[in-house]
Amino acid sequence: MLDPVREPGRSSDVSAPTSPIEAGRMISEHFDTRTRINMKLALDRICRNRAVGEDHAFRKSVAENIIRCALTGRTGIGQLVDAGERAVVTTRAARKPV
Template sequence: MDQFDDRTRANMDVVLEEVCAELPHGGDHESRKYIAERLIEAARGGKVSLGELTYVGRRALVHLLNRHRSA
């Protein structure tokens, strides 16, 4: 994460916490890791605003929830 500026890192942290707060107990390690990886990919692709990262984080959450339902 050293490749990102302070604002981007802060935005990523905020989004990760907000999105994971919707999971039971704030999410397990694997769920948090999955969402964090999606946020990192987005930031590397230039999506660094709070709105863009929130969108990516929520999409990752929906994907996780759908994956758990079908399992």
């Protein structure tokens, strides 16, 4: 789930979207074209050539980490890919039995 983000000049919080349409709207309102392209490229790089790369839950986990990274202002392709890789490590660790 995304953390709420407070924008300067807005009195209300922007919270996690509840539908795919709201998610798309949130992303297009918060990020410029270059950032959105970098976010998509990062998601594609992380998911390509992975056995679970097409799994919805996996992609969602990676995408959420990429969005959180971009919301902090780290929007370079390398930074976004690193954020996506961290999600992979976290997801893999959560799946492994102790």
